[in-house]
Amino acid sequence: MTRYFSQIEACIDQVIAHVGPHIVLGIPLGIGKPNPFVNALYRRVKAHPAYSLRIITALSLEKPKGHSELENRFVGPFVERVFGDYPDLDYVMDRRAGQLPPNVEVLEFFLKTGDYLDNPDAQQNYLYSNYTHVARDMMLQNVNVLAQEVAVEGSGDTLMLSLSSNPDVTLDVMDMLAAEPSRQVLTVAVINHKLPFMPNEARIHPDRFEFVVDDPAGTHDLFAPPNMKVSLQDYAIGLYASSLVKDGGTLQIGIGSLGDAIAHSLILRDQQNDSYCRIVQQLYDGKPQQGIELGRFEQGLYGCSEMFVNGFMKLIDAGIVRRQVFDDVDLQRLINQGKLSQTVSPATLAVLRDEGIIQNQLTERDVAWLKHFGIFNDQTSWHDGSLSVPIGRLSGNLAHPANFDKICQYCLGSQLKQGIFMHGGFFLGPRDFYQRLRDLDADTLGHIGMSRISFINRIFGHEELVGAQRRDARFINTTMLVTLLGAASSDSLESGQVVSGVGGQYNFVAMAHLLPDARSILMLRASRTRHGKLMSNIVWNYGQTTIPRHLRDIVITEYGLADLRGQSDSECIKRLLAVADSRFQAPLLAQAKKNGKIAHDYEIPESQQHNLPDTLESRLRPWRQQGLLPDFPFGTDFTDDELVIVKALRKLKAATENPLELVGTVVKSLFGEGDVPEKYLERMGLEEVDSLKLRLIRRLFVGNLG
Known part of the structure; x- marks a missing residue:
């Protein structure tokens, strides 16, 4: 009770x-x-x-x-x-x-x-x-x-x-x-x-x-992390990832700027296909790529992700995530084979009969199944061995042509029901994402299935159904580091300190190797700056592993994608060097040679030696200027004034990580503030300051507004 x-x-x-x-x-x-x-x-x-x-x-x-x-x-x-x-x-x-x-x-x-x-x-x-x-x-x-x-x-x-x-x-x-x-x-x-x-x-x-x-x-407001700025680096990775997504397939992505970059790239691919193709071809430097998908989404995608994020909501609203799946392996198989469609017709009933999914003489179970999936309408019911419809009783004999026609006339529905185009285990997102969920019409909301993680993140126990639903799956996740031999570290430092957690990443990577047409895609930025020092995110070896090298598949950086599946160690090294930051390629290659994992006479091709921020900037900046790669593709909770202030705070924070730069910033601030709009000072509560500390804080702030 x-x-x-x-x-x-x-x-x-x-x-x-x-x-x-x-x-x-x-x-x-x-x-x-x-x-x-x-x-x-x-x-x-x-x-x-x-x-x-x-x-x-x-x-x-x-x-x-x-x-x-x-x-x-x-x-x-x-x-x-x-x-x-x-x-x-x-x-x-x-x-x-x-x-x-x-x-x-x-x-x-x-x-x-x-x-x-x-x-x-x-x-x-x-x-x-x-x-x-x-x-x-x-x-x-x-x-x-x-x-x-x-x-x-x-x-x-x-x-x-x-x-x-x-x-x-x-x-x-x-x-x-x-x-x-x-x-x-x-x-x-x-x-x-x-x-x-x-x-x-x-x-x-x-x-x-x-x-x-x-x-x-x-009852209280929900935690609502705002959308973050999508950098050109993020867009490059997102564009590469989007070119691997197959129409009619299955998609998993995560939260953050990389997830937004993928979702926006997919929308661009569908809604402004000519521009999308030109951007992607420029990223690939005009070289033809095998297995790249550039077409619009005629069939749509099915979303299956432990995390239902705002990017998925935007893909639903754009009509891209719309491929429905059904909780019945036989029904799903017939849809995949093109023998059934979402629209119910006499042919639907005939196919189900001919395939042995329902009996020639309908049973109570058959009728319940047909009603559950919308093949029979709500006015039809099973009663004492026959079909009860508004005009009376009908025999359940599908083998008799005249009776079959009557059943089709009085019993059939119009569209399949119970279809899901988005499965998720949990959701998290900005305020407008939650409001959109509250405002969704009942029909659209009915196609979103929040479910148990044991269903979404693994296939065991429902292998046939998952295999039928998750066709051409692309499981796209973020990692911190990748070794030249294809292992990935996504959750912990070499010291054993935990950064985040394994979550479902291992599950999805393993699933990509179990489903026949699925791929695991791990994304990472090629380099990072820590305490003022530039470091490569592609390394020779690392003391912590989230994804072992025997599960290596596709790795994407802003400089391209490396398809590692089924490749030898030496070929894996070559492909990862090709997408590494060029400032680190030579020492990485030297380590591979020192350990005997690549031929001593191997040299990185000249065409792969230009993986630098300026190269990427020159390729993508024009598209940003045209408005095709906006800073915040899905909007932001920051006001225009706050975005200016955020930029100033980031400059100041970067200076604090570099002592010499910080000294220069402090010295510069001592020689006056210059003209600055009062609204920025008001927003920061610095319009009137009466202490030496606050005057210095104000001058540091103003000095970074430019």
């Missing part, structure tokens, strides 16, 4: 009464956490040393903060406007400050990228796990409370809940609990009325939870 609470604190009382003072709390990653509930429980345990709390989760999000007084002056008003009343998690702030109480542990399987490198507690309590193993690992950690933020629809007897952004792990845990009824895990749903209500598998009856909380304190 589900118990309902109107106050979070009253629910906390009953949680402790139900499971005792030692709580192991499982909560979703990202925005599916019921933050007010978690904070109340954390405070309760913190105040009682005899209690204990272990939290198992991932991606504990917090509102952005500046790293200096100047940055805080910018970030404060922006956060207030964009993040609204989103409540930070108390355990996150205490852990950052090194002040977690001794009776609280936090175990995360994915960290906010780069944020916890110097945090001993986060590093020591990192749970290294594939996303598909998280539900299992929660159970191994003896979770006894599972709490989730949910959306709501209806009221009273019609009340329904939705797991909304996070059915990913919750559905898997619930399956495990159903299979092991002796395990006592208290399930708690906390309603957030601002959370989009997602249908299909995410739609869940309240009785699946033991406690349901509808406290006004549980």
Whole structure:
């Protein structure tokens, strides 16, 4: 029997009464956490040393903060406007400050990228796990409370809940609990009325939870990271990746500027195909490439990604992500073969009969199946061995021509139903993404299937169905480093310090090698600057591996793509050198020769020795000037004035990483401010300053506005 609470604190009382003072709390990653509930429980345990709390989760999000007084002056008003009343998690702030109480542990399987490198507690309590193993690992950690933020629809007897952004792990845990009824895990749903209500598998009856909380304190704005600027470097990578996506295929991408670059490139390919082809051909330097896809999307794509991001929403709105898949292997197979289409006709019924999917003499099961997929209309039902339709009764005999015609006349629907063109495990994005989900019409929303991660991130247990649905899959992920032999490091430093997490990357890479026509695509920028020093992201060797070299496939940098599948080690080295930053090609080649992995007389072709930022700039800058490669293809939460200020803050931050440059900046600022629009000073609260420190901060800011 589900118990309902109107106050979070009253629910906390009953949680402790139900499971005792030692709580192991499982909560979703990202925005599916019921933050007010978690904070109340954390405070309760913190105040009682005899209690204990272990939290198992991932991606504990917090509102952005500046790293200096100047940055805080910018970030404060922006956060207030964009993040609204989103409540930070108390355990996150205490852990950052090194002040977690001794009776609280936090175990995360994915960290906010780069944020916890110097945090001993986060590093020591990192749970290294594939996303598909998280539900299992929660159970191994003896979770006894599972709490989730949910959306709501209806009221009273019609009340329904939705797991909304996070059915990913919750559905898997619930399956495990159903299979092991002796395990006592208290399930708690906390309603957030601002959370989009997602249908299909995410739609869940309240009785699946033991406690349901509808406290006004549980409703708050969602964490909404703004779109980031897409650089020309990002666009180059995104354009290369987009040229590998096959019409009628399957797509997985991630969040951030690279994901936006891919999505925008695909839209460009479909809507401005001539311009797209010219840009891509220029990137490829006019050389013909085998296996490159440049055509428009006549069939459309199916999205299948652990993360449903804003880029996918833009692809849906553009009519590119529209290829529907169905939860039946026979139906999906016939669609793939072109024997069935979305439109229902007498031929649909004939094909299903001839293929043995339904019987010549329809059964009750056949009729239910036909109605489920919209092949029969809602006015048709099975009754006492025959078909009941508005005009009366019909025989279910499909072999009799006249009866077949009558069935077609009175029973057929118009379009297949239950089709999904976007499967996702969780979602996260900017404010307009959430609003778009809230505003979607019921039909479009019905084609989006938020689902369990065990379905999305792996094929085991449903191999035939997944193989039929995920045809021509392109699983596109980001990595930090790639070795010349094709291994990739995406989550940890050589020291063992965790940057983020493996998440589902390994799952998708392995899946690409299991599905016959799928490819794994790993993207990375060819180089990076750290503490003022330029470094290559293609290296000879590295002490941490996320993707082993035997799973190497396609690697993309801003200088091209390297197809490594089925290639020898020496050929792999040649292809990766061809897309490496040219400033590092010679030493990388020398290391390969020193270790005997490439012929001593091999030389990098002259045509591959121009992988430099200026070369890339010259190729893509004209297209940016024409507006085809905009800084923010999907808009931004920053105002025009804030974008100017962000540029100034970035210049100043870059100077702080270079002592000589910083000295020059400081000296320059001492010789006057020059003319600067007052609006920038007002936005930063620096229009009137009355201390030496603030005067210097103001001058440093103004000095970088140019």
